[in-house]
Structures are given as C-alpha cells and as structure tokens.
Amino acid sequence: xxxxxxxxxxxxxxxxxxxxxxxxxxxxxxxxxxxxxxxxxxxxxxxxxxxxxxxxxxxxxxxxxxxxxxxxxxxxxxxxxxxxxxxxxxxxxxxxxxxxxxxxxxxxxxxxxxxxxxxxxxxxxxxxxxxxxxxxxxxxxxxxxxxxxxxxxxxxxxxxxxxxxxxxxxxxxxxxxxxxxxxxxxxxxxxxxxxxxxxxxxxxxxxxxxxxxxxxxxxxxxxxxxxxxxxxxxxxxxxxxxxxxxxxxxxxxxxxxxxxxxxxxxxxxxxxxxxxxxxxxxxxxxxxxxxxxxxxxxxxxxxxxxxxxxxxxxxxxxxxxxxxxxxxxxxxxxxxxxxxxxxxxxxxxxxxxxxxxxxxxxxxxxxxxxxxxxxxxxxxxxxxxxxxxxxxxxxxxxxxxxxxxxxxxxxxxxxxxxxxxxxxxxxxxxxxxxxxxxxxxxxxxxxxxxxxxxxxxxxxxxxxxxxxxxxxxxxxxxxxxxxxxxxxxxxxxxxxxxxxxxxxxxxxxxxxxxxxxxxxxxxxxxxxxxxxxxxxxxxxxxxxxxxxxxxxxxxxxxxxxxxxxxxxxxxxxxxxxxxxxxxxxxxxxxxxxxxxxxxxxxxxxxxxxxxxxxxxxxxxxxxxxxxxxxxxxxxxxxxxx
Numbered sequence: 119x120x121x122x123x124x125x126x127x128x129x130x131x132x133x134x135x136x137x138x139x140x141x142x143x144x145x146x147x148x149x150x151x152x153x154x155x156x157x158x159x160x161x162x163x164x165x166x167x168x169x170x171x172x173x174x175x176x177x178x179x180x181x182x183x184x185x186x187x188x189x190x191x192x193x194x195x196x197x198x199x200x201x202x203x204x205x206x207x208x209x210x211x212x213x214x215x216x217x218x219x220x221x222x223x224x225x226x227x228x229x230x231x232x233x234x235x236x237x238x239x240x241x242x243x244x245x246x247x248x249x250x251x252x253x254x255x256x257x258x259x260x261x262x263x264x265x266x267x268x269x270x271x272x273x274x275x276x277x278x279x280x281x282x283x284x285x286x287x288x289x290x291x292x293x294x295x296x297x298x299x300x301x302x303x304x305x306x307x308x309x310x311x312x313x314x315x316x317x318x319x320x321x322x323x324x325x326x327x328x329x330x331x332x333x334x335x336x337x338x339x340x341x342x343x344x345x346x347x348x349x350x351x352x353x354x355x356x357x358x359x360x361x362x363x364x365x366x367x368x369x370x371x372x373x374x375x376x377x378x379x380x381x382x383x384x385x386x387x388x389x390x391x392x393x394x395x396x397x398x399x400x401x402x403x404x405x406x407x408x409x410x411x412x413x414x415x416x417x418x419x420x421x422x423x424x425x426x427x428x429x430x431x432x433x434x435x436x437x438x439x440x441x442x443x444x445x446x447x448x449x450x451x452x453x454x455x456x457x458x459x460x461x462x463x464x465x466x467x468x469x470x471x472x473x474x475x476x477x478x479x480x481x482x483x484x485x486x487x488x489x490x491x492x493x494x495x496x497x498x499x500x501x502x503x504x505x506x507x508x509x510x511x512x513x514x515x516x517x518x519x520x521x522x523x524x525x526x527x528x529x530x531x532x533x534x535x536x537x538x539x540x541x542x543x544x545x546x547x548x549x550x551x552x553x554x555x556x557x558x559x560x561x562x563x564x565x566x567x568x569x570x571x572x573x574x575x576x577x578x579x580x581x582x583x584x585x586x587x588x589x590x591x592x593x594x595x596x597x598x599x600x601x602x603x604x605x606x607x608x609x610x611x612x613x614x615x616x617x618x619x620x621x622x623x624x625x626x627x628x629x630x631x632x633x634x635x636x637x638x639x640x641x642x643x644x645x646x647x648x649x650x651x652x653x654x655x656x657x658x659x660x661x662x663x664x665x666x667x668x669x670x671x672x673x674x675x676x677x678x679x680x681x682x683x684x685x686x687x688x689x690x691x692x693x694x695x696x697x698x699x700x701x702x703x704x705x706x707x708x709x710x711x712x713x714x715x716x717x718x719x720x721x722x723x724x725x726x727x728x729x730x731x732x733x734x735x736x737x738x739x740x741x742x743x744x745x746x747x748x749x750x751x752x753x754x755x756x757x758x759x
Contacts, residue, residue, distance in 0.1 A: 153227035155243040155257055157250060161200040162208075163573050198260055203603060206242050206257040209338060209363055211345070213254045215353040217246050223344065226315075230340050233314055236667050237307030239327060239337045254345075254354050258337050261327035295498065297409050298484035299491035300326070303334035304405065305480070309473040312395050315340040319393020321401035322368045323408055331668045332491045342393045346380075349389065356389065364388050366425045370416050371404040373397040374434050374465065384430025396467030402476060403462025407440050410452050415440035439463050455483040490667055496541065499523050532671050533597050533613050536663060548662025554611030555624040555699070556599075556678050557654035558685035559587065559631055564604040567646075575642050580604070583638060583648070590630045594623045599673060605685075609673060612661050621656050621702045628652045628693045629732055635691075652693040653684025656702055683718045684726070693729040700727040708732055 199206040230241040242257035304326060311318050319342030327335050348354040356363065369377070369388035376391040404415050416429065432438035439460065445452045458479045464470050471479075487494055503520045525537060532540065539546050561567075561583065568576055580601075587606050591598050596610040608627065611620030632652060640646045657677035664672045680696065688694040700710050711728040718724045 153224065153231045153243045155201055155245040155255070157245070157248050159202050160245060162197060163200060164197045165573055199255075199257055201242055201257060204242065205260040207239075207260050207337070208255050208257045209341075210253050210255040210357070210360070211348075211354040211363075212357050213246060213252050213354050215351070217254065217348060217353050219247075226340070226344070229315065233310075235307060235310045236333060237303045237335055238310060238339065239335045241340075254348065256338070256341055261329045261335060261337075292409075292412060294484045294487050295494045296491065298480060298487035299332075299489075299494060300334045301406060301409065301480045302477070303490075304336065304402065305473045305477050307334070307336040308398060308402065311336065311339050312398070312473065317343075317393040317395050318398045318401075319343060320390060321398050321405065322371060323405050323414075324365075324368060326405065332495075333667055342390050345390050346392045356387075364390050367414050367416075370425060370429060370433060371401065371414070373400040373467070375467065377430065378434055381430070382434065384425060384427035384434075388425070394467070396470050399462050399470040399472070399476075400467075402473075403459035403470075404440070406455065406462075406476075407442070407459050410456060411440075411442060437465060451483045451485075455479055492667070495523075500541070532663065532669060536613060536671055540663075540669070546663050548660065551612050551615065551659045551661065553618065553620070553656060554609060554615075554659045554677065555620040555654055555656040556659070556673065556681040557608045557610075557624045557628060557652065558682050559606040559608075559628075559650055559652050560685055561604040562649040562651060562690045567640075570643065579640060582641075583635075586634050586638065587631055590627055590634060594627050595619065596623055596627060597671075599671070609659070612659055612673065613671065621699060622704075622707075624654050624656075625703055625708060625729060626732065628654060628729060632691065632693060649690035651685055651688040651690055653681055653686070653688050653695065654693075654699065655681040655684050655696050656699045679720065680718075683721060687716055687718055687726075694726055695729060697725040697727065700729075703729075706733065 197208075199208050227244055231243055233241060239261065240259040242259065245251065245253065245255040245257070308318060308321070318336065318339040320338045321336070325336060325338045327337050329335055345354070366388055372391050373394075373396075376393070376397050380386065380389070380391055407415055429438070440463075442456050445456075458471060458476060462470050462476075481488075489497075499520045503517055525534075525541065536546055561580075567579065571579065584601055584606060588598065591608055594610070595614075595616050596608050597612065597614075599607040599609055601607070608624070610616065610623040610627075616623070632650065635648045635650045638648045640648065655677055657680065658675060659677050660674045662672065662674075663669045684694045684696060694713065703710065709730040709732075711730055713726045713728055715723050716726045
C-alpha cells in the first residue's frame with residue numbers, strides 16, 4: 119500500500135506539479151524568482167537553413183578578401199531563444215519528473231544569475247517544471263563569433279548547428295597572439311567562477327565562446343552537478359531527436375575520477391559529468407593542449423563512431439594521456455606549457471596546478487604577448503606601421519593596410535576622432551555639451567513583421583533598413599550611436615561640436631529618413647508598407663567612453679530620455695519634436711505644425727510639434743532625396759499617403 123501511494127504522489131507531481139509543492143518551495147517562488155524563466159517570457163527561434171553550408175569558399179579569394187571573410191565570420195545557430203528582448207543560447211533536456219527545488223538549489227541559481235564578468239557569459243536562468251513544455255532548459259547570453267572548439271578543429275564533425283568556424287584550417291594563423299589572449303581569458307574567467315561558484319563542471323573548447331569583440335567567454339558553468347542529480351533521480355533524459363548535447367570527443371577529455379563515477383566500463387552513452395575545482399584544472403590542460411597542438415587530445419575529431427571501451431579503460435586504469443613531441447625553434451617555450459598540462463592530468467587531483475600557476479606559465483611561455491587580443495592586435499599593427507615607415511616605396515601599400523586594419527577595428531566601436539585618440543594613447547575624458555540633438559527612429563509593427571518572416575528574413579530586413587538610414591547619416595554631420603532591436607539612434611553635435619547647426623542637421627536627416635522609408639521595398643513581401651516613427655530633442659548632453667576591453671561611446675542625460683519620449687509618443691510616419699527644439703528651427707525654412715499638449719511619461723504635459731517639410735524658396739537649390747531601393751531597379755517603391 120505504501121508503494122502505491124508513493125507511485126500515486128509521483129504521478130500527481132508530474133502531471134500537476136502545483137498540486138504537490140513543498141511549503142518552502144512555494145514560499146521561495148513568491149520571492150525573487152528572476153532565476154527562473156517563465157514560459158510567457160520565452161520564445162524559441164529555429165533556423166531552418168542552419169544545416170546549409172554557409173561558410174565561404176576561400177580558395178579563390180585574394181589575401182585581402184580572405185582576411186575580411188575570416189574577420190567577419192559568424193556562427194550559424196540551429197535555434198536560439200528570445201527572453202524579454204534578449205537573445206540567448208540554451209541547453210535542453212526532456213523533463214520526465216517533477217524537480218524539487220530547495221533553498222540551496224534556488225540560492226545557487228540566484229548566484230549564477232547575478233554573476234557578471236568580462237570572461238563569462240551572462241546566465242539568464244532556468245526553465246523547468248512547466249506542464250506545457252516538459253523540458254529542463256538552461257539559458258545564457260548568445261555569442262555570435264564562434265567557439266574555441268570550432269577554431270581549433272576545422273575538420274571537426276559538427277554535431278550542433280550552433281556555430282560556424284571563425285578560423286578555417288591553415289588559412290587562419292592561430293599564433294601566440296591568439297593563444298596567449300585566449301588562455302588568459304580562460305584562466306581569468308575560471309578563477310572568477312572558482313571564487314564565486316566553486317566549480318565550472320563543463321569546461322571544454324566547445325564551451326569557450328568567442329564574442330563579437332574577440333573576447334573569450336566561458337559558458338555552461340555551475341550547472342553540471344544539478345543536471346547529474348536530475349539524471350540520477352530519473353527526472354530528465356536526453357532528447358534522442360536532437361543533436362547530442364555532449365559528444366564523444368568531449369567525453370574523453372574529462373577527469374577520470376568523474377568518468378569513473380558514472381561509467382567504469384566505457385559502454386554507457388556519454389553525458390554531462392559532475393564537476394569539481396580540481397576537475398576543471400584537468401580540463402584546462404586538455405583545452406590548452408588543443409590550442410598548442412591544434413587537434414583534440416585523442417585524435418577523434420574526424421570520427422562519428424562511439425568511444426571504444428578500450429580507450430575508456432586505458433584512461434581510467436592505465437593513465438593514458440595525450441601524446442606530444444618536444445617543440446624546437448620559436449616554439450621551444452611551449453614545452454614548458456605542455457609539461458604543465460601534464461601536471462593538470464595528474465591522477466591525484468590535489469597535485470594539479472591552480473589557475474594562478476597556469477597564469478604564470480602562460481606569461482613565461484608567451485613573454486611578448488601581453489594584454490587582451492584587441493590590445494595585442496593594435497600594438498602589433500602599430501609596430502608593423504612603424505617598421506614599414508623605414509621600408510622602401512614599394513612597401514607603402516602594406517603600411518596603409520596595417521593602419522587601416524587598426525583603425526577599422528577601433529572605428530567599429532567608436533567615433534573616428536575618439537578612435538584616433540585612443541590609438542595614440544591619449545585619454546578621452548568624459549565631458550558635457552551645452553547643446554546637442556538626439557534622434558530616435560523606430561520601425562513600427564516590428565512584431566507583426568516577425569510573425570510573417572523567418573529569422574533570416576528579419577535579420578536581412580533590419581540590415582537593409584538600417585543600411586539605408588546609414589547612407590543618410592553619412593551625408594550629414596551626425597554620428598550613429600547604436601541600433602537596438604528595431605530602434606535607430608543618431609546624435610549631432612557630439613563628439614564634434616558643430617556650432618549650433620545640430621538641430622538643422624537632425625531635422626534634415628529626419629525628413630530624408632522618412633522619405634527613404636516611404637520608398638523601401640520588403641523583398642519577401644513587396645506589398646508591405648514600411649512605417650516608422652521619429653522623435654528628436656535638443657539640449658545638454660554628457661558623453662564619454664565606457665569600457666576598457668570593449669569601449670563604447672555613450673550618451674547620457676535628460677536630452678536622451680526626452681528624445682526617446684518624443685519618438686515613443688509619436689504616431690507612425692510622423693516626426694515629432696518638443697516646443698523648445700521647434701523654436702530653434704527657422705520657421706521660414708521648415709514647416710512646423712503645432713500638435714498641442716501631449717502627456718509625456720516623466721515630463722508631464724508637453725507642447726509638441728510635427729515637422730512636415732523643408733521649405734525650399736529657390737527651386738534651383740532643391741536637392742532631391744535619393745531613392746534607396748535595395749531590392750529592385752525596375753519599378754518604384756510603394757508611396758505613403
């Protein structure tokens with residue numbers, strides 16, 4: 119009878135989790151539950167084209183074209199999630215039983231959610247115990263560049279469509295600049311995790327992600343023990359229809375003491391294992407070995423066959439380790455690093471090095487490669503530029519290319535003047551501007567566009583629209599601050615002051631951008647009429663460079679907020695500005711229509727104006743707004759009334 123009631127409680131807990139929840143769990147659920155991702159806040163986006171070969175064939179490209187193609191390479195995602203407007207990667211299992219969350223587990227996930235470091239991804243939370251989904255899913259911030267595994271193993275058979283190689287075989291020179299920078303990033307991120315969480319548990323080249331700024335970030339940390347508990351309790355299982363979460367190549371690179379806890383015969387299907395701090399150092403040795411040797415430790419990257427039980431037996435009982443040959447010449451110093459990796463593979467976990475030990479070894483191995491990857495690339499290009507100045511005339515082209523690479527890298531993140539100052543080693547202090555103008559442009563009905571478009575079509579649509587806006591921006595004295603989702607932000611008068619013409623510059627831009635939107639054609643739905651709302655405001659602004667590793671030029675102040683409110687309170691296809699800004703425009707040059715009093719959040723009742731057109735008194739001075747048809751040359755775009 120006792121067994122019957124036990125079975126009955128399990129069935130109730132699975133089919134109706136709310137009917138059997140301990141009091142302490144219900145109490146905690148009412149508190150801060152930002153660690154838990156609710157179904158209503160979650161949307162999974164699947165890329166049907168992810169299996170296509172999207173990598174460019176570099177064989178027939180020039181050296182310059184190859185460098186550009188490799189630098190711009192991005193991952194291809196089979197699926198990703200959107201959590202409250204944030205894109206996220208996820209790891210998912212099928213949930214077969216109710217997962218009971220006690221205070222210790224909840225506190226652990228809360229701690230993971232709060233962690234923030236430049237060398238770890240942002241942990242977004244967990245989705246579990248949802249009757250309509252029957253899944254256990256872990257989410258972290260999406261990184262677009264690639265994984266370290268993809269860069270080290272260009273011949274790797276890819277089980278997941280979650281990345282695209284950022285370096286392609288011999289075409290990518292994985293030199294000491296990249297090795298030292300990525301090794302330092304791994305050790306800094308791991309040291310932070312050890313201080314705050316205690317262990318990583320799933321450290322492998324596949325969980326080392328490269329972000330858009332070439333900074334390595336560790337992912338999937340601190341969750342392996344929880345997952346193993348659920349496997350052991352029978353609460354989760356692997357979805358056989360999905361690509362494997364844990365591959366054979368990764369499995370044999372994990373600590374023998376952890377493999378032994380799960381499988382002593384080598385016959386079980388690989389799965390995620392439990393983690394410890396000492397186990398992480400074993401994995402560090404494996405990852406560093408892969409970075410030095412450019413292949414996986416047991417030469418399995420070109421096979422899809424399951425692991426031989428004999429290999430597992432050799433690893434567990436015969437102390438089998440990766441084989442390496444002593445380096446000579448310029449790579450001789452790497453022998454010391456590989457010897458340190460051997461210490462990481464010690465069968466006595468207490469004898470394995472620490473992150474500090476490995477940092478000292480990396481510094482001794484690559485003494486001339488210091489700082490982040492971006493720092494090293496900038497210094498390397500500057501040094502090349504200095505050397506090329508003493509070369510003969512025929513080398514001048516190489517000098518220009520080296521300088522261009524340096525400035526292109528910086529100017530992707532900063533205004534040109536700021537990038538030049540930072541390149542020259544000058545400080546760029548934050549400062550206030552007495553008057554500047556900020557404009558926001560938002561695409562209307564973006565949610566509706568997403569419903570009838572695939573992810574690829576949405577991305578192409580945004581690229582096409584914002585490229586057309588960029589053409590207008592480049593023709594004026596203005597700076598594109600950023601694009602966030604469907605919103606485009608521009609400022610004039612910062613960082614270069616322009617003597618008070620910033621209002622007219624933004625006014626002209628707003629009219630041209632609206633004209634461009636009227637003529638825009640959505641290639642996969644030509645009958646769709648693009649609508650935008652525009653708002654701008656002039657006033658004092660504070661601006662400065664934020665960030666060391668990934669610097670950004672940011673604007674602050676009430677003027678930015680006011681401009682955003684002007685946009686958000688504006689109907690489609692209208693340009694709205696405040697009374698103060700309207701008074702700064704010449705009424706003989708611009709047609710302004712008083713909208714009247716509008717309630718603006720945070721500002722109360724505000725008198726607002728529509729900007730309708732620029733009045734050209736001399737028709738010979740009229741400049742026709744260019745028609746930026748990105749898709750067709752045979753017919754004009756739809757006009758807006």
